[in-house]
Amino acid sequence: MAITPESGVPEEQRDGVSRRTFLKGAGAVAAVGVSQIPATAVGSVGQEADVDVLGPGPVPIRLRINKTDREVEAPPSTTLLDLLRDHHGLTGSKRVCDRGSCGACTVLLDGRVVDACSMLAIDAVGREITTVEGIGTPENLTALQQAFVEKDALQCGFCTPGMVVSCTALLAENPKPDRDQIRQGIAGNICRCGTYQNIIEAVEHTSRKGGK
């Protein structure tokens, strides 16, 4: 049932139709597929162009995740978070509140933090998505992750991926944040175990060493 990244069928082979151009000329660079275009919706609006209507069934969605293009089929109503977790197996981003209140699903969209639970995956098409898995690996931790480890900036660990992503963005935008700026920078991430102070220390430590 879980669709692996590799299971995406090359686009040209699907239905024998290339769907790549359907959004040509639109604001966003699009590589979204279409399937089940309801006849009522197509061609019903305006003269200048057809309006693309996706879903409600699965459509191919190609995203650039952690510097790799990956495509799966999913309903267009799928949130970015569910697509990452359930379709790409990237379970580092957590589903906790599912309403944009807790930051456990924080990912970077073109380098800036967003709550992956509160946007549609198709709205991330053409943008650079970075999840915690794309920040550092167990064999190659970033300086910030190393500082998290050393300062014990985690307990149960469930908020940790979101915190790491938020703090990574924070340091990228402001390499020398003061304490208040760090607090504000993670104000959208809830930690229930109570690691805020350790996280602040980890960010300060990383910043002092000029790391990211």
Add this chain to the structure above:
Amino acid sequence: MRPFQVAMPKTVEQASKLQQDDAAPFLAAGTDLLARIKEHVTVPDQVVDLKRIDGLQGIRSDARGLSIGALTPMSEVAENDTVQSDFPALAETIQNAATPQIRNMATLGGNLCQQPRCWYLRHEGYSCVKNGGTGCLARDGENEFHAIFGNKVCAVVQPSNAAPVLVAHGAMIEIQGGGKTREVAAEEFFMTPEKDPRRDVSLASGEIVTRIILPNENRTTRWGYSEAREKQSFDWAQASVTVLLDRGGRAGDHRVIFGAVSPAPLRRQDLEKVLAGDAASADQISQLQQKVGEGATPLSQNGYKVPMLQGLIAKSVRAAHGRKEG
């Protein structure tokens, strides 16, 4: 989440028509709409994704003032140099709102059009005057965070903390749809339940907010904004007070706008008149404080908002007076 179709218009007119035909809600960033769909308080078969319409994003200045595309993310507004220099109150309120993540996602237009955060309205299974039923559940229910002014028909509070600042600046909301473009003053844009309890803002079906215009003629360096809330990390204001003094350098052209205490931002001309006197003095502040509660009709659990407003007006007036004329 209940599956739905996503329509992707490329023009405002296409979007407008889609909504008129199918009553499909508009999706800007989705931070509000997706939450409502997950809660089953909005159950659309189709949503109209505005993200691919050109020209709805970005900030530009012209002779008239600052023009902010409705789909510009909140963070972009707050970080914009011109917003910071010419409309600092707006930058500050937005910087205080929500979370870094939400500010990067949510758009200014979406922020103004979001559904109020009333927990009856946003829970499935409650029916009230706002969603097709009758009466207001908060009035004799759990109303700690609800309105103390204008709450007879419905006690929601306008949730956007940018809204009072826009009203104070005399911002204009540009609206397109049905082949027409119109502008409405921010003060008129937010609906009161007395006018129409079903609508939060004055948009007809098929109408889209396209731009928010902040006229230069109402700029001022003498501003004060203060709000109070339970949590300083991500929370909604329980009350806010925006004070602008001598707008456009016109002596005595003041604005006092309350936020989060009424269904629409509340302009207090009576307080503006008090301010029209001298510079801030303890006497003037206590005069304002005495008048703050006039017209308030607190409910069983939200009477505290009156003393809270008394505190906030003092803070905002002190801040505005403390700032130099620019």
Add this chain to the structure above:
Amino acid sequence: MAEEITIKVGFGDHFRDLTVRLQDGDIAPWQPDQQLDVVGQRKPRLDAVAKVTGTAKYAYDQQPKGLLHGKILRSPHGNADIRSVDTTAAAAMPGVRALLTASDVFEDPTARYAGAEVAAVAADTEDQAEAALRAIVVDYDVKDFCVTLDASMAEDAPQVGRGDQKNVERTSPRSRRRRRGGSGEGGGDQQALERMAAREKEVNAILDDCDAVVEGSFRTEVQTHAPLETHGSVCSWEDGRLVCWASTQATFGFRREMTSNWSPVGAQECRVLCEYVGGGFGSKFSAGREGVLGALLAKQAGAPVKLLLDRSGEQTSAGNRPDSLQKMRMGVDKDGSIRGFQIRSWGTPGSGTGGAGAHNDGIYELGEIDKVEYGVRTNCGGARAHRAPGWPQGSVALEQIMNMAATAIGMDPVEFRKKNDSHPIRIHEYDLAKERIGWDQQRIRGGAANLCTGVGMASNLWFSAGGGGASVLVRIAKDGSVEVRNGAQDIGTGTRTVMGMVAAEEIGIPLEMITTRIGDTDDPQGPMSGGSTTIGTVTPAARLAAHHARKELLEVVAERKGWEVADLDIRKARVIRNDGSDTGLSFQDACLLMDDDAIEVLKARPRRNYAGFSDTNAGVQAAEVEVDMETGVVQVKKVVAVADAGKLINPLTAESQVRGGVIQGVSFALHERRIMDRHQGRMLNDDLENYKVLGSVDCPEIDVVLLDVYNGKSNTQVMGLGEPPIVATAAAVANAVADAIGTRVFQLPLTPKNVLEAIAMKKAANKPGTKKGARL
């Protein structure tokens, strides 16, 4: 063969000799003059790298092949019985693979609160499961409800329970146990009532005789646990054996619930896996209805099912700390001695009455106590153990009335506490806390100023030396690898790391050479993570097993090298002689001398604890707050937490435990409360937006001072630290707010509303507290 030894117990300048009789082949506790290489070091936790990279797989992250998604249908009514459930349409919906109703599974299928489980579905996708739930037709017999303490205690309140259950029942003192078929409860309760009346009279007389009597009525609100990972599991039946990836704080308890005779699941065999848990705080001891439903849906579907609660289900149905109403009168004499204390307290643990007690009569020497407690039924989700159950709310009331008493006799609150405290450790902690918070600094207190600051203090007490119930397996392999295994879970406390450190210390190798395995019921028995006893239960077994594994290895070395085993030791991964000289043999080389593949030693923890230095661990906390008098907003600026955790194994993770307790305590003090709707009886803030959990901007600076106490209670002498730090925090904050604003807020949380209302009350009344109050 019990050996009697004399050990040193104590801390700092306070050591004494203690003779103990070692039991069950135990080894002597570490001594103060002993050089330790690993224990006492600040060691990053062993699973930190997995957690910071997002590679740690929680129950929520398990995605076995063919996974189905389970969802629970919950009653929307405040109080209902279920007449019938029609699942015909739902069962025919696309993707539906299994469907159960509550009455299929549970003995009590009533829906006594909004959120009660009615049915469950497993389907190919979450959306399909959700759609199927909505197609289930339920005929509810809707009844009146009570969802707050006040509503349930009101005179004409609707009945919450069923049968002859009363809304309010006394839970302490208890009636004498009913005799089966005997003369009934009347007689037993009559005697209890007489005893209570006599006690009341006696304490009233004492209070009448005191120099001052203070009284107060304190309220705290319902706090949900709100762990970030919700309750539930991923269940899969593999050849008749149930495998559960569970989010639990009791792997073995979870297994028992799946396999016991009384279990509706009735699995013959079950393996519970739980390498990581996204928080529990006391709410995850039981598999819960969600655990049972998940296992049964998987069985019915013949495929793995993921059933972890959504946030609303978590908030409404997965436990909470009950609220409290505590009415108190305290009598003191001018010299500062407390002579009498009267308490009447009420709390709402859900539709039952047990577990709502507030621990408000401990910690200090309180003179003669007259206390009566009541459980109040409400149509709300049931309480579960919540990090120091009963203590934080009890402390909020007790510590505030302590301050009121001190004020009444004009005594400094800290001196007043010292005067009434006999704890051998805590008595030394007050001055530390006082100094570090700057107790005597000049502060702007309540009055004309817009920003006021204040300080407050409170104490805690805990009982966490652990006990029997754990075995640890230590395996030293021929290739030099060392594995330490115990099947219990690590809920974020650092148990895994500490277990590894103790074994490393005992074997004589660095922590980095050790692999730990936890969270698997196929490994040796371990305790639940409760009562802060995990570390005190697991580590003595780990040390004992490691001790014997090392001994066996040295016997091999002695035999193969012709050395004297009594002259050998291992230190820093080298085999050394008693005089400290190196034998030239590394640990790795020593392992190679084995004939067998490995040495494996399984040891259980000795069952009983020794007398020790103190049976309890103690702490003192001081808080500094800043209150905006214009808005009522409270900022906690700093909390000093002095804590005793017995022998410190890993100060780094111990500090984190204390900081975590303090943060949850500040959150309880400032923000947290369940809000129930009077119209439909539902929880209105069943999310993380309106249910407010402390965030980074509201987090104070936390200054942790840990005492290293050789308490002698077990061979590792460690005491758990999960719960004790949360006991005092909210109370210290409440006292600090009273200090700052010059009046007391009797109602938690200390929201702008409650603070502004207290300030307004003071302005209106402006009268000091009465000296002698009315009877409670």
